[in-house]
Amino acid sequence: MPIKLTLQSTSQESNILGLSRDDLFSLVSDFETQPKRASMRVNQLWSWIYCYGMSSFDNMTNLDKDLRSKLQKVFNISRPAIEKKEVSNDGTIKYLFRLNDQSKIETVFIPEEKRSTLCISSQVGCTLNCSFCHTGTQKLVRNLSSQEIVGQVIAVYDDLGLWEKKRVNSSNSSCFEIITNIVFMGMGEPLLNYEEVKKACSILMDNKGLDFSRRRITLSTAGIVPKIKLAHEEIRCMIAISLHATENKTRDILVPINKKWNLEQLLGSLRDDIKLRNSERVTFEYVMLDGINDTKEDAHRLVRLLQGLPSKINLIPFNNWTGSQYKRSSLDRINAFRDIIIKSRLPSPIRKPRGEDIMAACGQLKSNSVKEEASI
Ligand code: SF4
Known part of the structure; x- marks a missing residue:
């Protein structure tokens, strides 16, 4: 808009x-x-x-x-209002923000020893209905404006009192030392809100202001193929692909946008359109679902699919939510899957669940906003 x-x-x-x-x-x-x-x-x-x-x-x-x-x-110069703030036993903080039209979105701050990540939302709800994702059960209400996207970052800085800390070690340009990374992995599909996300990223990356480097901002997409190349060229930040399956028949169910752009089209676009610099890799997110996508055959197929594409595969133990039809894979199974991938020399860290006790972990976000429309 x-x-x-x-x-x-x-x-x-x-x-x-x-x-x-x-x-x-x-x-x-x-x-x-x-x-x-x-x-x-x-x-x-x-x-x-x-x-x-x-x-x-x-x-x-x-x-x-x-x-x-x-x-x-x-x-x-107003920010989204904090409606609720929950702090997990592990230090993760989940914010429920209220916007001017009373819509609600969630944002999660994940502090770690060497980095602290802010996971932000790009839409109220989501149209894509990924079947393992809690947000997917909430249909799209609307896209967020760049003001509301940047506002999440600013509001967290206000709340955590980070402005002064940010300036202590700054010279003439500034850098945030507390929030080191921003990921668009909250509510919504960022590439379906392309223009506002692009504008927000340019503000986040401005070196006379917030000054996040392009390598410290990640857009996570379910696979909006025509926008991946555009985002890579115009926004220039990191891109993560929510892959989650190695066969179309499984991915059609887990990530239904696969029916529009299937695995061959998605991976073909990544091979043809993404020009990686020396040490860069495409990041793939892979949620580990018991008996669905976690067999040794899946792991071998994944390695074959990604052959020749510099990749990193984040394995995400499924985070449960009420009403979900899925279960988390056992640790043995996740480790066996990881070992096969690592043998092929692809980095494959297992993500440690964060903020599970406050429903802030990956795939658990959902606000109680009203469903108004559900069109892409
Ligand atoms: S995983 Fe992402 S794209 Fe899929 S439903 Fe959840 S928020 Fe939407």
Whole structure:
């Protein structure tokens, strides 16, 4: 949804968080007619918003008072509201955010020893109905705007008090030291909300603000084949594929979008369209489901499927949710599967479940938003 905010066009407050630099520039140009000054104002606003976490114009001391009060009258810098926050025994934090239209989304902060990952949502609900995924039982309500996507990151920084920590070791440009990685693995299929996700990523990667490197942002897709190449070329962050099966008949059930773009089309596109740099690999996510996709034959077939494609396979023990028809594979079975893959020299870490006690683990997210539409 294009955002057009101008002093003339709106009499009520509008949110400038999550606007691109270009959008901000056109807004600022309404009252700073010289392009150089407008550009300087954009840089100042950018720094206050994305390096200092300012949520009000009042304290932006390098903007003159008149300008601050004009901005304050018409615009705001608001974040999604925290409706609920749950902390797991293992330190994982799950946020339920309420958006302006009362929709709800979930975001998960996963602290680890050497990295801390924020798992964010790109849609309210999801249309893709992957049968092992709790979010898939909640049909799509709508796409999130770039403001709502970036807003999740900003709101977590506010809540965890990370702004000051972020600045302590920064020189002239900034970096986040606490949230080291962002993954679009929360609610929704990011490549079905392509433009807003692209805009959000450009804000997250801006080196005068949040400054996440392209290697530290991962888009996880169920396999929207025509958008994978585009995302690789335009957004340039990492891409993970939710694979979960080695035969079309199984994948059709686990990841129904496979009926539209099957394994051959998906892997063919990855081979032809993704230009990997030296040490880069395509990441595949593979949920381990007891008796469904976890046999030794599956593991051998997986190795054959990925032959010649630099790959990393994350094995994810299934995280249960009420009403699910699946069970987690036994550890013995997961280890045997992993051993076959490793023998073929493909890295294959087994993901440690995080936040299970608060239903924050992979595939467990679901908010109670109203089902309104379910079209791709
Ligand atoms: S796994 Fe991802 S794409 Fe599939 S239903 Fe869940 S949120 Fe949607």
